Amino acid sequence: MSELVLAPMPPGPLAAFWGDFRRNKGAVLGLAYIVVMLVIALGAGWLAPHDPTMQYRDALLQPPVWQDGGSWRFVLGTDDIGRDLLSRLMFGSRLSLLVGCLVVTLSLILGIVMGLLAGYLGGMIDIVIMRLVDIMLALPSLLLALVLVAIFGPSIVNASLALTFVALPHYVRLTRAAVLIEVSRDYVTASRVAGAGAMRQMFINVLPNCLAPLIVQASLGFSNAILDMAALGFLGMGAQPPTPEWGTMLADVLQFTQRAWWVVAFPGIAILLAVLAFNLMGDGLRDALDPKLKV
Known part of the structure; x- marks a missing residue:
């Protein structure tokens, strides 16, 4: 009598996601860099060799160790x-991640709410929300952020709120498009027949099935927030000296570019690597979460 062979259990959702994600080597590399950046940001107070604002007058424009x-x-x-560049870069990573988290969280929450209202309720609410979004998208994003910061005053908080306002339209349009696809599904119709209210339909039934593209957009939004904050800092509209912020560090030392290359190169490289890491991770999330890209 032959033995009964049991079929292997299918992997769980997290295991399946990680299996799809790690096929993209660039995404894994980006994730590893982000983890290292997060550890440095959280432990900057212990890892940094010097106080980022301490001035050593006996070591002005001292070159790197090599x-x-x-x-x-x-x-x-x-x-x-x-001031020690390594310490300032470490504390700058803390500020960049904090700004990215704040901008992405606020714009994602507001975008989801507005997109759900526009896509599910439709009618005049949809028209008003989407026309406002179209007006915001018609303006250059960095110029709009500069205008908002100029109105409310240059500071890291005002710059973060301005970047939140600038990033909002992308989440609204993405949420609305996903909701328009989901509202025609059978499970939404069945839930409506069963007596589910609009709030339950939007936030319990529809929203979980719209999260995949939003997660990808949020990861890419981190890189945009870091880059835009560096641009505002470079233009003097973001973090103000002596705050260790990468864009502000670049703006403060432009006149020394030819005689001290390191004061410009290292903050620029930090911005480049952070933005690249989040973009690579976003590509991996898209490959893992989009069923159309799975074989």
Whole structure:
């Protein structure tokens, strides 16, 4: 009598997601860099070798350790007033991640609510919300953020709120498009017949099935928030000195580009790697969450 062979159990949702995600090597590399960046940001107070605002007058524009005149005291060198670049970059990662988290969280929550209202209720509410979104999209995003910061005053909080306002239309349109697809499904009709109210339909039945594209957009929104905040800081509309923010660090040392390349190169590289990591992770999330891309 032959033995009964049991079929292997299918992987759970998280295991299936990780299996699809790790096929994209660039996405795994981006995720690893983000984890390292998060550890550095959280532990900057212990990992940074110096206070980011401390000025060492005996080490102005000191080069990195591998160049003539460099020392292990300042591994990546110092800026024009003797502040340690490595410490400022570490504390700058904390600020960049905080701004990215704040911008993405606020714009995602507001975008989901407005997109659900527009897509599910329709009618005049849909028309009003989408016309406002069209007006916002008609304006250049960075210019709109600059105008808002100029009105309310340059600061890291006002710059974050301005970037939230700028990023909002993308989440509204994406949520509305996903909701319009889901409201015609049989499970929504059956739930409506069973007596489910509009709030339950939107937030319990429809929203969970719209989260996949929103998660991908949120990961890409992190990179946009970091890049836009650096641009505002570079233009003097974001974090104000002596706050260690990557864009502000670039703006403060432009006049020393030719004689001290490191004061410009390292903040620029930090911005580049952070934006690239979030974009790579976003590509991996898209591959893992979009059923159309699965074989």
